[in-house]
Amino acid sequence: MSEKLVIIGNGMAPGRMLEELFEKAPGAYDVTIFNAEPRVNYDRIMLSPVLSGEKSYEDIVIHDDAWYAKNGVTLLKGARVTEIDRERRIVTAADGRTASYDKLVIATGSTPIIIPVPGHQLPGVLAYRDLDDVDRMLEIARGGGRAIVIGGGLLGLEAAYGLKRQGMEVTVIHLMPTIMERQLDPPAAYMLKKALGDRGIDIITKANTKAILGTDKVEGIELDDGRIIPGDMVVMAVGIRPNTTLAHAAGLEVNRGIVVNDGMQTSDPQIYALGECAEHRGVCYGLVAPLYESARALADRLAGGSAEYLGSVTNTKLKVTGINLFSAGDFAEAPDREEIVLRDASAGVYKRLVLKDNRIVGTVLYGDTADGSWFFDLMKKGSDVSAMRDTLIFGQSFQGGAPLDPMAAVAALPDDAEICGCNGVCKGKITSTISGKGLTTLDEVRAHTKASASCGNCTGLVEQLMKLTLGDRYNPAAVTPMCGCTDLGHDDVRRLILAKGLKTIPAVMQELEWKTSCGCAKCRPALNYYLVCDWPDEYADDYQSRFINERVHANIQKDGTYSVVPRMWGGVTSAAELRAIADVVDKFQVPMVKVTGGQRIDLLGIQKEDLPAVWADLGKAGFVSGQAYAKGLRTVKTCVGSEWCRFGTQDSTGLGIRLEKFMWGSWTPAKLKLAVSGCPRNCAEATCKDIGVICVDSGFEIHFAGAAGLEIKGTEVLGMVKTEDEALEHIVALTQMYREQGRYLERIYKWAKRVGLDEIRRQIMDDAEKRKGYFDRFVFSQKFAQVDPWSERVSGKDKHEFKPLVVTGFSEAAE
Amino acid sequence: MTWVTIGRLEDIPVRGARCVNTPEGRIAVFRTADNEVFAMEDSCPHKRGPLSQGIVHGKSVTCPLHNWVISLESGAAQGADSGQVRTISVRNDNGTLLLELTELRVAAE
Ligand SMILES: Cc1cc2nc3c(=O)[nH]c(=O)nc-3n(C[C@H](O)[C@H](O)[C@H](O)COP(=O)(O)OP(=O)(O)OC[C@H]3O[C@@H](n4cnc5c(N)ncnc54)[C@H](O)[C@@H]3O)c2cc1C
Numbered sequence: 001m002s003e004k005l006v007i008i009g010n011g012m013a014p015g016r017m018l019e020e021l022f023e024k025a026p027g028a029y030d031v032t033i034f035n036a037e038p039r040v041n042y043d044r045i046m047l048s049p050v051l052s053g054e055k056s057y058e059d060i061v062i063h064d065d066a067w068y069a070k071n072g073v074t075l076l077k078g079a080r081v082t083e084i085d086r087e088r089r090i091v092t093a094a095d096g097r098t099a100s101y102d103k104l105v106i107a108t109g110s111t112p113i114i115i116p117v118p119g120h121q122l123p124g125v126l127a128y129r130d131l132d133d134v135d136r137m138l139e140i141a142r143g144g145g146r147a148i149v150i151g152g153g154l155l156g157l158e159a160a161y162g163l164k165r166q167g168m169e170v171t172v173i174h175l176m177p178t179i180m181e182r183q184l185d186p187p188a189a190y191m192l193k194k195a196l197g198d199r200g201i202d203i204i205t206k207a208n209t210k211a212i213l214g215t216d217k218v219e220g221i222e223l224d225d226g227r228i229i230p231g232d233m234v235v236m237a238v239g240i241r242p243n244t245t246l247a248h249a250a251g252l253e254v255n256r257g258i259v260v261n262d263g264m265q266t267s268d269p270q271i272y273a274l275g276e277c278a279e280h281r282g283v284c285y286g287l288v289a290p291l292y293e294s295a296r297a298l299a300d301r302l303a304g305g306s307a308e309y310l311g312s313v314t315n316t317k318l319k320v321t322g323i324n325l326f327s328a329g330d331f332a333e334a335p336d337r338e339e340i341v342l343r344d345a346s347a348g349v350y351k352r353l354v355l356k357d358n359r360i361v362g363t364v365l366y367g368d369t370a371d372g373s374w375f376f377d378l379m380k381k382g383s384d385v386s387a388m389r390d391t392l393i394f395g396q397s398f399q400g401g402a403p404l405d406p407m408a409a410v411a412a413l414p415d416d417a418e419i420c421g422c423n424g425v426c427k428g429k430i431t432s433t434i435s436g437k438g439l440t441t442l443d444e445v446r447a448h449t450k451a452s453a454s455c456g457n458c459t460g461l462v463e464q465l466m467k468l469t470l471g472d473r474y475n476p477a478a479v480t481p482m483c484g485c486t487d488l489g490h491d492d493v494r495r496l497i498l499a500k501g502l503k504t505i506p507a508v509m510q511e512l513e514w515k516t517s518c519g520c521a522k523c524r525p526a527l528n529y530y531l532v533c534d535w536p537d538e539y540a541d542d543y544q545s546r547f548i549n550e551r552v553h554a555n556i557q558k559d560g561t562y563s564v565v566p567r568m569w570g571g572v573t574s575a576a577e578l579r580a581i582a583d584v585v586d587k588f589q590v591p592m593v594k595v596t597g598g599q600r601i602d603l604l605g606i607q608k609e610d611l612p613a614v615w616a617d618l619g620k621a622g623f624v625s626g627q628a629y630a631k632g633l634r635t636v637k638t639c640v641g642s643e644w645c646r647f648g649t650q651d652s653t654g655l656g657i658r659l660e661k662f663m664w665g666s667w668t669p670a671k672l673k674l675a676v677s678g679c680p681r682n683c684a685e686a687t688c689k690d691i692g693v694i695c696v697d698s699g700f701e702i703h704f705a706g707a708a709g710l711e712i713k714g715t716e717v718l719g720m721v722k723t724e725d726e727a728l729e730h731i732v733a734l735t736q737m738y739r740e741q742g743r744y745l746e747r748i749y750k751w752a753k754r755v756g757l758d759e760i761r762r763q764i765m766d767d768a769e770k771r772k773g774y775f776d777r778f779v780f781s782q783k784f785a786q787v788d789p790w791s792e793r794v795s796g797k798d799k800h801e802f803k804p805l806v807v808t809g810f811s812e813a814a815e
Numbered sequence: 816m817t818w819v820t821i822g823r824l825e826d827i828p829v830r831g832a833r834c835v836n837t838p839e840g841r842i843a844v845f846r847t848a849d850n851e852v853f854a855m856e857d858s859c860p861h862k863r864g865p866l867s868q869g870i871v872h873g874k875s876v877t878c879p880l881h882n883w884v885i886s887l888e889s890g891a892a893q894g895a896d897s898g899q900v901r902t903i904s905v906r907n908d909n910g911t912l913l914l915e916l917t918e919l920r921v922a923a924e
Contacts, residue, residue, distance in 0.1 A: 066860070066898070447895030518830065518848045521870040521877030521884070544830040548868040548879040556879055560865040805833035805844060806821045808916065 002030050005302065006091055006101035008081045008246065010035035012044055013275030013291040014107040015062055016424075020299035022071050028303060031073045032099045034091065037130055038078035040064060044130070045288055048319050051134050051162030054710070084250040086268055103270055103302065106247055106258060110240040110276040110286070115150070119212030119221075125234045128159050137233065141166035145232035148172075148221055150209055152179035154318060156237035157192075160201050161320045163235075165712070171202040171229055173209060173221070183316045183327035187343075188350055188366045195323050195348075204229075242277045242284050257284040262308040264298040274298055280311060287314050292424040313380045315363075315372070315421060324365075326372035329379055330354065331362030342393045351393055358386040370460065371395035377417045410464040419465065420451040420458045427465060434469045442466065483522035485514050490743035494530055503535050505542055519545075526744035529631065532667050533739050536781035543798070549629035552801050553789045554611055562611060563604040565628035566618050567664065570638045570657035570676075571599025580621030588614055598635030598673060600626055612802055615790035624664075624788040631745070632667040633674075633735075636660040637685065641678030641695065650695035652678035655724055659731060665786040666778070668735065669742030669751070687715045690748040691731055700727040704734060704760075705752040713749055716757050719765040733774035734764050740777075818906060818913040824850065825910070832867040832876070835914060842903055842914065843867035845887050847874060853887035854905040854914055860885075860898025 007014045010033045018031065041063045049055040068075045079093040090100045112127035114120055124140065126133055137159070141147070147163045149156045152174030164170045172179070178189035193203050208224040212234055220230040242257035253259045253267035257279030264272045264280075275291050276284065285291055290312030300307035315328030331354045333339070342351040347367060353375065354362035360379040365372055374396040378385060385392055396412070415428030433439065433449045445462060446453040452462045466474045481487050488496070493512065502508045505527050509519060519527070524545035531539040543551050554562035568577070581601055585593055591605035606614055615625075628634060636659050639645065641652030656676040663674075675686035676693040686692025688708035692715050694701040699722040706715035718734065721727050737760065742751040752760060763770045793802075827833045827846040834857055835842040843857040843866050851874070857867045864880030874887045884893040890900040904915035 444895065516873055518872055520872045520875075521882065524870060524872065544828055544871065547870065552868075556865075556868060558862065558880065560863075560868075800826065800828065800833060804836045804841075805826055807836040808819055808821070809838055 002028055003102040004100060005029035005031045005103050005105070006099050007031065007033045007105045007107055008084075008091065009033075009107035009109055009275070009277070010037065010041050010075065011107055011109045011275055012041065012062070012288055013109075013295050014105060015041040016292045017105070017107075017274060017295035017299045017302075018071070018073070020296055021302055024299060024305075025303035027072075029103075031071070032101075033073060033075045034079045034081045034093055034097075034099070035075065035077055036080040037132070039131065040068070040075065040077075042131065045319070047128075047131065047134050048158035048162055050131075051137060051159065052165040052321070053162075054165075054321065057131060081246060084246055084271075086250055086271070089270065101270070103272070105298070106266070106271065106273045106277060107275045108243040108246060108277045110284075111243045112236065113239045113241055114236050115209065115238060117209055117211050119214060119218075120236075122212055122214050122218050123216070124214070124218030124232060125212060125236065128155050128235055128237050129240075137163060137235065138166065140233045141168050143232070144168065146171070146230055147233045147235065148229055148231035149235045149237060150221075151237035151239070152176075152203060152205070153182065153237060153239075154180060154316060156235070157196065157201075158319055159235050159237055160196070161199065163233075164199060164201055168233075169202075170200070171204065171231070172196075173207045173223070173229070174203065174205045175208055177206050179203060179205065180318075180327075183364075184325075184366075185331050185352060185364050188325070188327075188352070188364045191348065191350055191366050192318075192323065192325060196320075240276065240286060242279065244277060247273065247277070255279050255282075262297075262310065263301050263306075264294055264309060265301075272298055272301075280309065283311060285312065285314065287316065289418070289421055289424050290314055313376075315376050317369070317372075317421060324367055324369040326365040326369040327363065328372075328376050329360070329362035331364055337361070340389075340393045353393060355385065355389075358384050358389075360385060373418060373421075373458070373461065374413070377413065410461065411468055419461050420449075420453075423450040423453065425449050425451040430462060430465050431469045434466060439466075440470060440473060482526060483520055485509075485516040485519050485523050486512060488512060490526065493527070494534075494741075494743075497530055497534055503531065503538055504540075505531065505545060529667060529669065529744050533781070536784045550631070552608065552611065552798075553625055553627075553629065553793065554606070554608075555629045557604065559605075560608075561605045562608055563602050563628075564606055564611070564614055564618075565596065565600050565602045565626035566623035567626040567660075568600055569660050570636055570653050572638075572653060572657065573601075577621055577623065580618060580623070584614055584617050587617065596628070596635075598628075599637050600628065600635060602628070609802055609804075612793050616794045619788075619791050619794055623790075625790045627664065627789075630667065631670050633660070633663045633665070633672050635673055636663075637673070637675040637689070639676075639678050639683040641676075645678055647681060648678035648695070649697045650678055650700065650724075652676040652684065652693070652695050655693065655695075655700075655727065656684075658724070659728060662728060662732065662782075663735065665788075666735070666739070666782060667785065668739050670745050670747045672735065672738075672748065674731075688712070689715065691734065693727060693731070699723070702727060702730055702734075705749040705757070707747060707749045711749075716752065718761060729771065729775055730764055732778050733771040734760070736774035736778040737763060740774075816915060817917045819916050821912050821914050823910050824852065824907060824912060826912075827852070830871045832869075832871060834867050837916065841865075841867070843876075844905060844912065844914070845871055845876060847871060847887070851887075852905050852907050852912060854903040855885075855887070855890050855900045856903070858900065859883055860892060860900055861896065866900065 043060040043062050046060040079097050081091050082094045083092045090098055092098045112129045126136055144167055146169040149160045149172045152172050160170045160172050178186050179193055209221050210224050211222045213220045218234050220228055222228050244254045244258050247258040248254045258266055258273035258277055260266055260273050260278045260280050266273050293312050294309040297307040297309035318325040338355045340353045349367035352364045353360055359382050363375040413427050417427045419427050430449050430451050439445050452459045482490055500511055502511055508527055528542050528545040548556050554564050588610055590603045594602045596602050636656040638653045638656030642648035642650055672690045674691045675684040675689045677684040677686040678695050680694055686694055687703055688706040692703040699720055701720050702718040703715035704718050707713040738748050738751055821835050830848050832843050832845045841857040842854055844854045846852055857865050859866055859878040861883045862880055864878040866876050866878055868879045869876040875884050877884050883896050885900055890902040892898040906913045
């Protein structure tokens with residue numbers, strides 16, 4: 001019979017421990033986990049990208065529900081353990097659930113410190129520790145406003161950056177004279193402070209918080225020197241404390257953390273402690289890499305082995321996009337220490353190594369962190385560096401006199417050198433997985449080893465390892481192929497389609513020597529778009545090569561139902577239209593009606609079988625498809641312009657409607673959203689759209705290449721034109737240029753960055769002949785594109801899409 | 816073994832799928848470019864996405880929700896993902912398609 005293993009806390013450390021344990025001794029234990037958080041194990045260190053909007057919660061889940069099921073683990077979500085009964089070997093949670101154990105692991109992590117200044121209990125004072133904290137921050141951030149972050153350490157600065165990305169004004173309050181003083185020396189801290197300042201984050205150092213102000217919610221803070229800083233949220237990121245309450249109450253030996261020996265055992269031999277709550281040889285760790293090392297040792301112990309954890313040396317990286325920072329070890333000055341410094345102000349690079357007895361004891365790298373893992377490795381191993389002292393600071397590639405090939409440098413790393421700090425993956429694991437599993441792409445290596453799958457700082461190193469292992473079979477400098485079916489990139493394929501006059505998907509695959517018989521879900525939709533774009537009159541659209549949304553002209557939702565968005569030209573509607581929508585909602589019991597960001601009405605939760613009937617009713621009221629699902633023209637958002645607004649300079653609504661009526665139905669490489677604002681106050685938010693117009697008294701300023709999704713980017717100005725007709729012609733020409741050159745799924749801002757803004761301005765603004773050519777080709781292709789897909793389907797096209805083949809009951813099946 | 820007639824080969828688009836609704840859930844029936852026919856539960860092991868709505872390529876289908884690729888032959892998730900869809904036997908008798916539905920009923924019990 002398997003023994004009963006109970007774990008308190010479901011953080012990153014026990015997650016890793018269980019992976020190792022299941023590999024070493026599958027089935028040895030019946031595992032039950034109590035988790036105070038109501039969810040599975042996720043990558044806590046990636047909360048910052050979730051806060052900044054660069055990742056979603058789904059992206060950072062480490063073990064999904066299926067993983068627990070597969071490994072027979074009982075995960076009790078939202079169960080906070082309140083008592084350990086060591087005599088009876090039973091743990092009890094607040095909600096009354098209990099479990100008895102043969103072996104117990106306490107992995108309760110740590111608790112964020114909240115300084116008990118007056119006002120610290122006001123709503124709006126938050127810690128930064130788990131997903132709930134992030135959700136609360138995002139909720140407040142949605143209202144804009146100002147955030148105050150107390151604490152200029154790693155967590156505080158990441159929180160500040162995330163909140164700034166969410167559109168808040170952010171001030172960081174830090175007690176010490178320089179930020180991240182535990183990891184950075186003053187020069188690096190200075191550079192970091194400047195870089196964060198450039199991103200709009202205000203940092204006040206040497207500042208102590210006296211009180212948090214507000215009556216029923218946070219309104220600001222007061223500093224010791226009397227300064228008052230207004231704010232709608234206060235994030236406290238001033239440190240963490242190992243969470244030892246339970247262990248203490250159970251009478252285990254507790255110091256700062258729960259004291260464990262080299263076998264991770266507490267003072268009760270049946271009970272282990274793991275993660276941030278544990279104290280090993282007097283040290284409590286607060287980073288993942290050392291916790292993962294101790295997790296490995298504990299897994300071995302639980303599997304019957306005798307591994308010993310001997311402690312770790314740690315390093316830190318800051319996860320703020322665009323800032324490269326690496327710090328490890330101790331860099332305080334002392335008489336018996338020497339330092340080597342390299343500065344390159346113009347490149348924004350600062351490197352400092354601290355040596356003692358010819359061994360590296362501290363490293364700070366800012367701007368260029370490529371050699372971080374090499375220095376870290378020399379430091380961990382205590383290698384004597386006297387032989388290469390003179391060139392040491394230039395990094396690994398300069399060792400041995402002449403600059404070394406960087407490949408040789410990576411080749412020289414030992415197998416146990418850590419490449420990915422986030423996931424604790426070493427070189428040997430990466431190279432052996434590449435050869436063992438026959439991996440050839442970076443994505444595969446990420447999927448199988450997790451290396452470079454979290455913060456991505458080590459991507460360059462991983463690519464070098466791939467080159468090393470695969471030789472000529474891996475060439476990161478080459479064009480990225482469209483997909484695994486071909487070696488050609490998108491641009492080559494587009495060029496060859498035209499040059500060779502290829503007009504069907506099979507012809508492309510045959511002539512360009514596709515490696516698969518009928519492509520894949522990546523290349524087929526791309527090829528279908530290229531052919532639709534290049535041969536509008538001759539190519540027969542291949543619906544089986546379109547994603548489901550474009551095949552059924554609605555948006556698939558997570559539960560398999562669809563959403564339907566009728567077109568409302570320029571965002572203008574009427575009583576009759578609204579009545580028709582209301583009738584459809586009643587008749588089909590549409591569960592949710594929502595106004596979209598593009599000024600449309602979205603009907604959600606419609607069964608696929610009902611789609612044609614819904615469209616038929618909408619069609620009777622004059623609606624056509626809003627193409628909210630299309631890689632094509634979606635919406636033209638407008639403000640009320642000179643017709644109503646006292647500030648309006650031109651008829652922005654009219655121009656928006658005109659553009660939409662001209663351009664609807666056109667397919668583009670990726671979705672295309674437009675807006676027209678009637679004055680520079682810009683109520684239609686035209687300056688973050690794919691294409692936007694700002695009306696002014698003297699004419700129309702055309703903008704393009706904005707983004708307001710995963711990335712946020714203001715538009716670039718294409719140029720000024722005087723009349724509405726000219727505005728239309730220029731916008732249409734620009735769209736056609738993008739249609740002809742864009743890679744499938746490449747938004748206009750990425751395309752513009754690739755081909756260059758000046759080149760686009762030259763062709764569209766300055767070259768009347770080119771512009772006319774683009775315009776005419778767009779107009780020609782619209783002849784074939786402007787067919788309402790909904791009314792086609794109401795009249796019976798693609799009937800099979802909306803009906804089951806057959807409906808069968810088992811009784812008849814048995815006959 | 817109980818074979819139930821569900822329709823004709825040409826009722827399913829080439830490189831496409833249709834559904835069969837049963838009391839135990841929806842079955843997706845796929846037709847490949849080579850006119851081979853496969854059937855499995857219409858539910859991706861990842862987040863229950865309707866596989867019948869995906870793009871069919873070679874002997875695989877890509878789920879419309881998060882792009883998992885499922886082998887039509889084995890029902891197994893391809894590449895680095897792991898998961899399994901229950902496959903159902905399907906027969907093509909000169910263009911008439913038949914499904915083996917007792918398998919499903921047993922599986923569901
Ligand atoms: C925003 C942020 C960014 C970070 N960035 C980095 C980084 O870049 N690099 C790095 O190395 N580290 C980073 N860290 C630190 C790293 O996340 C932690 O070191 C690590 O997650 C600790 O793992 P753990 O398993 O010990 O504890 P945790 O992951 O904290 O898990 C403890 C779990 O136990 C639960 N629990 C507590 N008490 C009970 C109870 N009584 N009963 C049941 N459950 C309980 C908690 O709810 C929690 O879910 C970061 C941390 C945060 C918050």
